[in-house]
Amino acid sequence: MSSGTSAMALSQSGRLNVAELRQEIDRLMERGEATRASHLLSELWTKDNTVSTATFIVSRYEQLRPKLNLLPYRMAILRSFTVEPIVPLLRAGSFHARIDLTVHMSDFNAHVQEILDPKSSLYGFAPDVVFLAVQTRDVAPELWRDYADLNSEQVQSAATRVVGDFRSWVSNFRARSKAHLIIHNLEQPSVPSCGILDGQVANGQAVAIQQINRRLQALAAERTGVYILDYDSLVARHGRAHWHDERKWLTVRLPMAAENLNHVAKEWLKFLHPLTGKVAKTVVVDLDNTLWGGVIGEDGMAGIELGTEYPGVYFHNLQRALLDLHQRGILLAICSKNNLDDALEALKNHAGMLLKPSHFAAMRINWTDKAENLRAIAEELNIGVESLAFLDDDPTECQQVRSQVPEVFVIDLPSDPRGFAQAVRESPVFERLVLSEEDQRRGAIYQAHRDRQELAQTVASRDDFYRSLQQEAEIAPLTKASLTRIAQLTSKTNQFNLTSRRYTEQQISEMVSSPGCDCFSIRVRDRFGDNGLVGVAITRFEGQRCEIDTLVLSCRVIGRTVETAFLSFIADHARKLGARRLRGWFLPTTKNAPARDFYASHSFTPLEQNGKGILWELNLSQVPVSCPEWVKVTVRNGDR
Amino acid sequence: MTSPLFERVRGIAENVLKLPGSQITAQSSPETIASWDSVQHLNLILALEQEFGCQFEPEEIDQMNSIDRIHSVVQNKLNHGS
Numbered sequence: 001m002s003s004g005t006s007a008m009a010l011s012q013s014g015r016l017n018v019a020e021l022r023q024e025i026d027r028l029m030e031r032g033e034a035t036r037a038s039h040l041l042s043e044l045w046t047k048d049n050t051v052s053t054a055t056f057i058v059s060r061y062e063q064l065r066p067k068l069n070l071l072p073y074r075m076a077i078l079r080s081f082t083v084e085p086i087v088p089l090l091r092a093g094s095f096h097a098r099i100d101l102t103v104h105m106s107d108f109n110a111h112v113q114e115i116l117d118p119k120s121s122l123y124g125f126a127p128d129v130v131f132l133a134v135q136t137r138d139v140a141p142e143l144w145r146d147y148a149d150l151n152s153e154q155v156q157s158a159a160t161r162v163v164g165d166f167r168s169w170v171s172n173f174r175a176r177s178k179a180h181l182i183i184h185n186l187e188q189p190s191v192p193s194c195g196i197l198d199g200q201v202a203n204g205q206a207v208a209i210q211q212i213n214r215r216l217q218a219l220a221a222e223r224t225g226v227y228i229l230d231y232d233s234l235v236a237r238h239g240r241a242h243w244h245d246e247r248k249w250l251t252v253r254l255p256m257a258a259e260n261l262n263h264v265a266k267e268w269l270k271f272l273h274p275l276t277g278k279v280a281k282t283v284v285v286d287l288d289n290t291l292w293g294g295v296i297g298e299d300g301m302a303g304i305e306l307g308t309e310y311p312g313v314y315f316h317n318l319q320r321a322l323l324d325l326h327q328r329g330i331l332l333a334i335c336s337k338n339n340l341d342d343a344l345e346a347l348k349n350h351a352g353m354l355l356k357p358s359h360f361a362a363m364r365i366n367w368t369d370k371a372e373n374l375r376a377i378a379e380e381l382n383i384g385v386e387s388l389a390f391l392d393d394d395p396t397e398c399q400q401v402r403s404q405v406p407e408v409f410v411i412d413l414p415s416d417p418r419g420f421a422q423a424v425r426e427s428p429v430f431e432r433l434v435l436s437e438e439d440q441r442r443g444a445i446y447q448a449h450r451d452r453q454e455l456a457q458t459v460a461s462r463d464d465f466y467r468s469l470q471q472e473a474e475i476a477p478l479t480k481a482s483l484t485r486i487a488q489l490t491s492k493t494n495q496f497n498l499t500s501r502r503y504t505e506q507q508i509s510e511m512v513s514s515p516g517c518d519c520f521s522i523r524v525r526d527r528f529g530d531n532g533l534v535g536v537a538i539t540r541f542e543g544q545r546c547e548i549d550t551l552v553l554s555c556r557v558i559g560r561t562v563e564t565a566f567l568s569f570i571a572d573h574a575r576k577l578g579a580r581r582l583r584g585w586f587l588p589t590t591k592n593a594p595a596r597d598f599y600a601s602h603s604f605t606p607l608e609q610n611g612k613g614i615l616w617e618l619n620l621s622q623v624p625v626s627c628p629e630w631v632k633v634t635v636r637n638g639d640r
Numbered sequence: 641m642t643s644p645l646f647e648r649v650r651g652i653a654e655n656v657l658k659l660p661g662s663q664i665t666a667q668s669s670p671e672t673i674a675s676w677d678s679v680q681h682l683n684l685i686l687a688l689e690q691e692f693g694c695q696f697e698p699e700e701i702d703q704m705n706s707i708d709r710i711h712s713v714v715q716n717k718l719n720h721g722s
Contacts, residue, residue, distance in 0.1 A: 019651070052655040052687040059658050084679045085686050251698045252682055258689035 018048050025060060034067035039406065045096045046412055049262045051085055054092035061095040070100040073276055075268075076127035076179075077103065078111035080138035082254040089265035097269070097278045097428070108253065109138060115173050122177075129180040129275055131229070131268065132169070135255065136186040136209065139165065143212075147193040147205045155208050162186075163215045170219060170226060178506040182271050183220060184231040185213040190240040224483065224505035227433055229267060238263050266428070273428040277492055277502075280389035280409050280429040282361065283325060284377055287336035287343055289393045291315060291355070293417065296342045306352035317421035319354040325430055326359055329439025331381065331446060333362040335373045335390075340365045361446040370397050371404035381446070382555040384494060384591060389429055393417070436485040438532040445556065448528035455528075466561055466630040469526045473562060475569050476636040478512050478519040485533045486521055489552050494591040496553040496563065498584060498598065499613075503550070508538075516541035517549075518573070522566050524557050531556050535563075537570055546574035548584030551598075558594055561628045567602055568627040569635065575620050582620055587613035645718075649711050652691055656684045669706035688714060 016024060021044045028037040041057050041064075061068075073094070077083050087103050094101040104125040106114045111134060114122040122130070137144040140162045143155070150158065166183065173181055192198035192205045199206075213232060220226040235243045238260055245257035256264065273279055288295045292315045293305030305312040326332055332355065336343060343365045347357050357363075362380045364373035370392070378385045386407040392398055398410050409429045413420055424430070432439065452469065459465045478486060487505040494500070503511070512519045522535040534557045538550040548570065553563055574582050586599055599616035600606075603623045608615040618625070627633055646666075653668070654661045657675050670676040676684075685704065689695055694717050696704070704710045 050687060050690045051683055052652045052691065055658065055683065055687075056655040082682070085683050088683070245695055247695065247698055251701065254682070257695065258686040261686065 018044065018053065021047070022056060029060065029063065034064050035406075038064060038068055039402065042096050045092055049089070051088060051258070051261065054088040057092040057095060058088050061092075061100075065100060068098075070095070070098050071276055071278070072100045072102070073129070073272065074102045074104070074125065074127045075272070076106070076122055076125055076130045078106045078114055078122065078130060078132045078134070080109050080111070080134040081249075082252055083133065083264075085254065086261050086265050086268075089262050090268055093265055093269045094272060097273060097276075099272060099276050099278060101272070112169065115169050115176075118176050127177070127179045129182065129271070130173070130177070131182045131184070131271075133184045133231075135184075136188075140186065140209075140212070143205065143208055144189060147208075152203050155203050159208055159212050159215075162212055163219070166216055167219055170223065174223060174226075174506075178225070178504060178510070180225045180227065180275055180504065182227050182229050182268075183216060184229050185216050187232045187235045188240075190244070224509065227271065229271065234263065234267050266426075270428045270431045271433070274431050274433045278429065279387075279431065280330065281383055281387040282331040282333055282377070282381060283322065283389040283391055283411075283424075283430070284333045284335045284374060285322065286392040286394070286397070287334060287338055287346075287365075289417075290391060290413075290420070291319060292346065292350070292352070296346045297339055301346060301350060304346065304350070306350060308352070311417070312352055314417040314420060316352060316354060318417070318424065321421040321424040323354055323359070325424070326443055327440065328430070328432055328435060329442040330430055331361040331442060332359050333364075333377050333381070334360050335364045335370055335377065335392075337367055337370075338365050358447065359443065361443070361450075369400070369404075371401055374401065374405055374408055382495075382558070389427070391424065393420075434484050434488070436488060436533075438485060441530075441532060444529065445531060448526075448531075449556065451528050452526070463630070466628065469528075469560065469630070471524060471526045471560065471562065471630060472632045472634070473565050474523045474525075474634050474636060475520055475566070476523070478508065478521065482521050482533060483508065486519065486536050489533070489536045489554065490538075490550060493552040493554060494589070495555050495594045496558050496598075497589075497592050498551045498595050499549065499587045500589050500592060501550050503538075511538065520569070520573075522553075522562065522569075524560075524562055535566055537566060539570060539574065541574075541577060541579060544578065544580040546570075546577070546579035546582050548582070551584065551595075555594075561631060563598065564602065564625070565627045565631040565633055567598075568625040569633060571618070571620060571625040580620055581617055583607065583615060583617040585613050585615050645715060646711050648691065649688070649714060650707060652687045653684060653707060653710075656680060656687050664707060666708040666711070667706060684710075692718065694718075 021040055025037050025040045025044065028040065037060070041060060044053060045057055083105060091101050091103065104121070104127065106122060111132060114120045140158060142150060142158050170181065186209050188206050188209045194205065198204035209232070217228050220228045243256055243260055245254070248254040285291055293311060294303055296304055306315050307313065308316060322332055344357070347353060362377045364377055366373070374388055374390065375385060378388055385405050389409040389411055390398070390401050391411045391413065393413055401408055402410050411423060411427050413423050455468060456465050459468055476482070483505050487503055487508055490501065490503045508519060511517050517538065517540050519536065519538045521533050523533045524531045534554040536550060536552050537548060540547045540549050553566070571582055584599060586596065588596065602618070602625055604616035604618045606614050607617045650661055650664050653664050657673060657680055659673065659675065670681065685696060685701055688710070692714060696713070696717070700713050704713050
């Protein structure tokens with residue numbers, strides 16, 4: 001559909017094969033064109049996921065690293081098998097996601113010593129995340145190999161021992177490290193020791209291993225920052241019979257076949273995306289040949305393919321996958337080159353549509369170019385373009401978006417619509433490790449946001465608008481129930497964030513248990529609905545001073561004076577505890593301009609400036625911070 | 641000597657061992673190339689398995705201790721099916 005010279009130039013690299021891409025990358029690097037080289041490296045990785053290409057990509061990124069804006073992240077692997085060949089695949093995938101991953105590997109089967117010894121190389125490495133990748137045959141050899149010898153009591157006691165081992169590893173690890181811990185659960189053997197009899201008895205081999213896995217899941221759920229990687233399902237998904245290479249296991253302790261190495265790397269990457277915040281909050285979808293088969297403007301309502309039968313079912317499946325994302329708190333939006341009326345007719349009235357207009361938080365159905373539309377959608381939803389994912393069947397559109405708005409995650413769709421739903425389900429940018437109440441209600445929250453904007457256009461003055469919102473704020477100290485959301489806000493909020501200090505759940509729990517440190521959350525409701533928990537403040541007392549370590553507010557409520565209400569509470573709190581002065585840093589980033597004037601506009605004075613930011617101070621005995629009359633504030637007691 | 645297959649093998653070795661192709665000859669081996677350690681050897685074997693869609697036997701892996709010998713093992717494998 002799209003034409004013109006720019007599209008021609010853009011698709012140029014699309015014609016290069018793998019060998020030509022490598023040459024072109026080296027040519028660009030010699031000329032010092034780091035950004036362009038990194039785009040082609042991404043294209044190369046999308047085309048070819050092999051060990052050989054991964055090694056090439058890693059070595060080139062290691063040279064380009066200083067010129068690119070990559071997020072450093074440290075990962076340790078405690079393992080009972082060879083993982084070395086997986087590491088270049090994982091690092092290549094990480095570079096593709098703008099993560100510069102440093103990997104530390106424990107010695108073989110040394111996970112117990114590494115965890116128990118506080119001076120071990122594991123803790124010396126100071127990882128951000130640790131993967132505990134041990135296998136059934138190593139940690140439960142009796143259940144893996146000798147199952148036929150065991151009576152049911154022995155099976156139970158073996159299972160209890162294994163779960164007890166994991167429990168003690170996790171507790172000891174947590175006592176020494178705040179890093180995230182990802183535990184591989186236990187795989188079942190490809191063929192059970194007792195054959196089909198295994199399915200007939202109460203505690204067969206498969207059931208015994210599944211029970212261990214259920215208890216591991218419960219063990220992880222009890223703790224913060226401990227997660228399960230369902231290794232058993234990973235193996236099953238790719239075929240147990242084709243997963244292993246017994247020759248490699250016997251010779252070099254590598255259990256899986258060469259073709260499966262990348263499946264492990266991809267599964268690890270699915271955890272790294274949410275851990276590093278490299279996730280999409282919104283997926284922007286095309287309509288023709290993406291949400292349905294055919295072109296609505298030409299084929300009409302009766303002509304497009306969409307429904308529960310072949311071939312429309314492929315598009316139906318994609319809609320189901322998108323609906324699943326919606327339930328996970330990921331917003332949906334439309335960007336389509338179409339006549340608005342044609343498109344709306346199909347969206348509203350086609351019997352095969354699983355998605356309805358109300359599922360979409362924003363729509364750009366016009367003939368404007370997609371890069372521009374994506375920027376407009378990000379602005380409308382009040383999120384950065386780096387939080388958008390883009391789904392379009394047309395490779396030219398994808399290429400245009402990649403080069404014009406490289407921050408957007410472009411989902412690669414296969415040419416056959418049969419694979420569309422799976423491409424969405426397998427994309428790591430939609431992965432989440434925790435789901436807060438807010439995530440599940442996000443779609444409704446944005447609907448209310450649209451209603452509020454309409455109201456803002458109808459009332460005469462700003463103050464009238466604030467009054468008409470009837471805002472109620474509830475401020476509460478940290479509770480166990482709010483911890484997940486609070487950590488999520490500190491780690492994901494980019495715009496109204498004064499210091500951009502990122503904290504994990506464990507770090508917050510630990511800070512708050514130290515004397516003089518408090519953490520508060522704010523929840524905001526108005527006449528259009530509950531915005532949920534939208535803000536966090538962390539304060540620290542030192543003598544007669546109170547310092548605001550962290551103050552973040554979700555973009556959902558920016559510009560409605562909630563920040564003033566929150567600051568007014570913080571000032572009262574500080575005064576009550578005997579502080580004379582309230583201070584706080586503003587540390588600028590590329591995204592937090594909305595918070596830049598916060599301290600100045602509340603009569604703070606600049607005290608100190610270093611290379612990173614400005615320290616502001618308010619004399620609490622001289623200047624009050626009054627709460628806006630239109631925000632009704634209630635303060636709750638915590639459960640601590 | 642330089643058949644298309646040989647060039648494919650050399651191309652993979654070039655990537656995995658992180659060397660320019662000109663430095664890799666038929667005689668190159670772990671003895672002559674410093675970066676060719678046991679981990680890189682395993683990576684090289686796996687990269688070849690991915691490239692040629694086969695799985696090598698332990699005996700074959702033992703033999704694959706120079707570019708030339710890797711080339712012959714791969715050639716045999718492709719001729720006799722895997």
